Amino acid sequence: MSADTAPASPPRSFVGAEDIAEILRRTGYRATVVDVAGQPQVQSAAQGLGFFVAFGNPALQGQPGFIDLAFQCVISIQGEVPPGLIDGWNRGMRFARLFRQESLLVLTMDVVLAGGVTDEWLCAQCELWDRVIRDLILHLRGPVTDAETSAT
Numbered sequence: 001m002s003a004d005t006a007p008a009s010p011p012r013s014f015v016g017a018e019d020i021a022e023i024l025r026r027t028g029y030r031a032t033v034v035d036v037a038g039q040p041q042v043q044s045a046a047q048g049l050g051f052f053v054a055f056g057n058p059a060l061q062g063q064p065g066f067i068d069l070a071f072q073c074v075i076s077i078q079g080e081v082p083p084g085l086i087d088g089w090n091r092g093m094r095f096a097r098l099f100r101q102e103s104l105l106v107l108t109m110d111v112v113l114a115g116g117v118t119d120e121w122l123c124a125q126c127e128l129w130d131r132v133i134r135d136l137i138l139h140l141r142g143p144v145t146d147a148e149t150s151a152t
Helices: 017-026 085-092 119-141 146-150
Strands: 032-036 039-046 049-055 068-076 097-101 104-112
Touching (some): 017 039, 017 049, 017 119, 039 119, 085 119
Antiparallel strands (some): 039 049, 068 104
C-alpha cells in the first residue's frame, strides 16, 4: 500500500439508513433520512432526477440495520411508452431493472451486503447508480430501434 492510499474500511454485513446517507454524502450527494410508513428511507438526487434508497431484509437478530437495499428512481410518464423501450433497457442493462407501474417508470438497482462489504465498495455502488441514471436518461431520449420493437 502506498503512503497516500488510505486503508480500506472494515467490512460490514449490514447498514442502517444513517450509514447509507453518510456514504452518499461522502460520494458527493445530498442525503436525507426520512420515515415512510414506518420504514427508513434515504432520499437524494442524481443527474437532476430524485431517487431514494429503500431497505429490505433486517439484519440478524440483535444487529441494527439491513442486509440489503435498493436504489430506486420513479419517473412519472404521460401517454404511452414506446413498444420495446422497457425491454430494450432490461436486455442491455446488467445492473438495474426498469419497469412500468401504472403511470410511472421505476428504475431499481439492488445492493446486497452478503459476506461483508467495505464503505469504499458502497461508495462505488453509489457511483454505479449515478452512471445507471445517466444511461437511463440517454436511453429515454434515444429512439427505440426496430430490434427493440420487434422483440416485444
